[in-house]
Amino acid sequence: MLDNITLLAIAPLLNVQLLLDGLFIGAIFALAAYGLALVWGVMNVKNLAQGDFVMMGGYIAFVMTKLGIHPIFGLPVAIVFMFGFGWVVYRVIIYRVIGKDLFTSLLATFGMAIVIQQLLNLIFSPDVMVAESGFAIRSYLGGMVTVADIKLISFLLAAVLAALVITFMKYSRMGQAIRATAQDPRAARVMGIDTERVYAFTFALNAAICGAAGVLISMIWVLQPFFGMTYSIRAFVIVTAAGLGNLPGVIIAGLGLGAAEQFAGFILGAELQQFTVVGLLVAILVWRQVQQSRHRQVVR
Amino acid sequence: MNTRLRRTLPYAGLLIAGIAAPFLFPDYTFQFTVLWVMILFALTWDILGGQMGYNSLGNIAFFGVGMYICAVVQIGLYYDVAQYTASYGAVKVEFTAEQYFTGLAVGLIAAGLGAVVFSVILGWVVFGLRGPYFAIGTLGVALSAGELTGAWDYVGGGGGIALPIYPGEPDDRSLFFYALCFVLAMVLFFLLRWIYLGRFGLAANAIRDDEEKAEGMGIHTMRYKTVGWAIAAFFLGISGALFGNMIGFIEPLEVAFPTVTFGLFMVVMCLLGGRGTLWGPVIGATLFHTFKEVTWTYLLGWQWVALGALIVVSVVFFQQGIVGWVKEKWPEKFGIAVDDRALAETEPDLDEAPSQRLRRQTEAAQ
Numbered sequence A: 001m002l003d004n005i006t007l008l009a010i011a012p013l014l015n016v017q018l019l020l021d022g023l024f025i026g027a028i029f030a031l032a033a034y035g036l037a038l039v040w041g042v043m044n045v046k047n048l049a050q051g052d053f054v055m056m057g058g059y060i061a062f063v064m065t066k067l068g069i070h071p072i073f074g075l076p077v078a079i080v081f082m083f084g085f086g087w088v089v090y091r092v093i094i095y096r097v098i099g100k101d102l103f104t105s106l107l108a109t110f111g112m113a114i115v116i117q118q119l120l121n122l123i124f125s126p127d128v129m130v131a132e133s134g135f136a137i138r139s140y141l142g143g144m145v146t147v148a149d150i151k152l153i154s155f156l157l158a159a160v161l162a163a164l165v166i167t168f169m170k171y172s173r174m175g176q177a178i179r180a181t182a183q184d185p186r187a188a189r190v191m192g193i194d195t196e197r198v199y200a201f202t203f204a205l206n207a208a209i210c211g212a213a214g215v216l217i218s219m220i221w222v223l224q225p226f227f228g229m230t231y232s233i234r235a236f237v238i239v240t241a242a243g244l245g246n247l248p249g250v251i252i253a254g255l256g257l258g259a260a261e262q263f264a265g266f267i268l269g270a271e272l273q274q275f276t277v278v279g280l281l282v283a284i285l286v287w288r289q290v291q292q293s294r295h296r297q298v299v300r
Numbered sequence B: 001m002n003t004r005l006r007r008t009l010p011y012a013g014l015l016i017a018g019i020a021a022p023f024l025f026p027d028y029t030f031q032f033t034v035l036w037v038m039i040l041f042a043l044t045w046d047i048l049g050g051q052m053g054y055n056s057l058g059n060i061a062f063f064g065v066g067m068y069i070c071a072v073v074q075i076g077l078y079y080d081v082a083q084y085t086a087s088y089g090a091v092k093v094e095f096t097a098e099q100y101f102t103g104l105a106v107g108l109i110a111a112g113l114g115a116v117v118f119s120v121i122l123g124w125v126v127f128g129l130r131g132p133y134f135a136i137g138t139l140g141v142a143l144s145a146g147e148l149t150g151a152w153d154y155v156g157g158g159g160g161i162a163l164p165i166y167p168g169e170p171d172d173r174s175l176f177f178y179a180l181c182f183v184l185a186m187v188l189f190f191l192l193r194w195i196y197l198g199r200f201g202l203a204a205n206a207i208r209d210d211e212e213k214a215e216g217m218g219i220h221t222m223r224y225k226t227v228g229w230a231i232a233a234f235f236l237g238i239s240g241a242l243f244g245n246m247i248g249f250i251e252p253l254e255v256a257f258p259t260v261t262f263g264l265f266m267v268v269m270c271l272l273g274g275r276g277t278l279w280g281p282v283i284g285a286t287l288f289h290t291f292k293e294v295t296w297t298y299l300l301g302w303q304w305v306a307l308g309a310l311i312v313v314s315v316v317f318f319q320q321g322i323v324g325w326v327k328e329k330w331p332e333k334f335g336i337a338v339d340d341r342a343l344a345e346t347e348p349d350l351d352e353a354p355s356q357r358l359r360r361q362t363e364a365a366q
Helices: A002-010 A012-043 A050-066 A071-097 A102-124 A149-171 A173-183 A185-190 A195-220 A225-242 A247-268 A270-299 B003-024 B026-049 B060-076 B081-086 B097-126 B131-150 B170-197 B199-209 B211-216 B221-247 B252-256 B262-273 B279-298 B303-317 B321-329 B340-346 B354-365
Strands: A137-140 A145-148
Touching: A002 A012, A002 A247, A012 A050, A012 A145, A012 A149, A012 A173, A012 A195, A012 A225, A012 A247, A050 A071, A050 A102, A050 A195, A050 A225, A071 A102, A071 A149, A071 A195, A071 B303, A102 A225, A102 B131, A102 B262, A102 B303, A145 A149, A149 A173, A149 A195, A173 A185, A173 A195, A185 A195, A225 A247, A225 A270, A225 B131, A247 A270, A270 B097, A270 B131, B003 B026, B003 B170, B026 B170, B026 B221, B026 B262, B026 B279, B060 B081, B060 B097, B060 B131, B060 B221, B060 B252, B060 B262, B097 B131, B097 B221, B131 B252, B170 B199, B170 B221, B199 B211, B199 B221, B211 B221, B221 B252, B262 B279, B262 B303, B262 B321, B279 B303, B279 B321
Parallel strands: none
Antiparallel strands: A137 A145
């Protein structure tokens, strides 16, 4: 472990490499986390199937490559398909969960996550897969830092998608209705907003965002039916760290988590990379609690 | 039939069924043993999840902690653990009968106590979390416990440990572990029956209904929560130690810390049977385990899909659970007097969609 740290100190460009890799993947984490924050904030549903939606999107891109189409074109397909899927899931399951206590939504989506990952496992087998983009890998800074073109492209695509979603939420009729419903569903209903439709749309939008994130993941990283859970945990880490409704926070926390994971994987070894994610979640929760207990003392 | 006899009948039935099962169906002894472990899982989860309203998703961590403590004690009493685990079970080490049983006895006690210590320390950290944060936090603890154990070479890392082999006939072995699991589950069941009837049960339900008010009434909520969790941890730790010995080979992710299988099952079994009741977890675990084994046999490949669907259906459509449903249907049998008209006015209809409720409330307000 110490050897790895000294290695980083000796070769500073290695830091750049790790940081870049972390930021590229972190942008996609942030995308999925934004979807979670949206659903959580608007209808108070904690979606543990978030990561499995991401995997579904990834497998759509994978199927596209099998059909001889470039996986980037999987992006619109995944968005449309996952939007429809999200709508159906809302109508069948989530719609009945909204009014109930908080734990119900966690468990129901956990059950959903199992069904999705097992179906993916049955269809695509548990092997690790990649949707080959076929783009070149370039070296920068005198060959010390290598960046695959597809990583840059997917980073840009993630940024464009995020910008689109933010613009949509800010200026469109539906986006305004979603934000109004998040603030006060009853008042929104009085103002003539069909909150049922808003909920369905929000959940479908979340699924579409996850699907898009999955397509990007499939090109720059790997797909495996059971990796979904880790993405769900990552999304929870990011949202709990940033707080609900804090969009810049979600983006920063997403990028930060991506970088932290790369560094931890390098310094502590690959077998502890997963632990870093869950360990960070626990650490953040404990930290929040310490903060709150200080707050409670003040109140007392 | 007088009331007293009718009251004791189900308990006697449970005991007799437990004793008779391995003799009536000797081929299924292993399945019955697992069933008792499942019942124990559901009962321990219900202490916090059902009675106190603290929905933990990470109770399985105690199971794994107990399993590993027992294994280390069993081996460590007679050999060097690091050397033993380094061979990954390739070198067969013989344990004499005396060594085996002393090791197991000491290991079981150490497993229970170790899990209690772990739960108290953990409770001190996570009990400040509320609602979904508690669930996610405990889930994180269980997942990270598994990952950490997998990276710890002293206990064999991801390769696991092969436990000492039972000195005797295979049939005796399965009966031995059946008896231990059955006795453990029964001790837990009657202990819970006793404490739910007393002060602990009342305090626990007060915490579930409104923690702030319970605290205001002078209940030491933190103490009750810690004690409840410690009881769960004690029994889970011992059951983990037994389960590990029964399987014979332990490994961090699939056997010791199976967060997304056993860790989730215990919650679902509880919800299926009816949370917050004594019999709910027992009935839920029995049904769930039967369903699981039947789908494993007849729907091979699709069993997990069926299981996930069962979870969704039971959580979304059948929230009150079997015992809860029976209680709702025939409340007189449980000594609850119901005035239907008063109930209809105060009790919200849980199946009503939020938008409908909103509309009704708006209409009522006008």
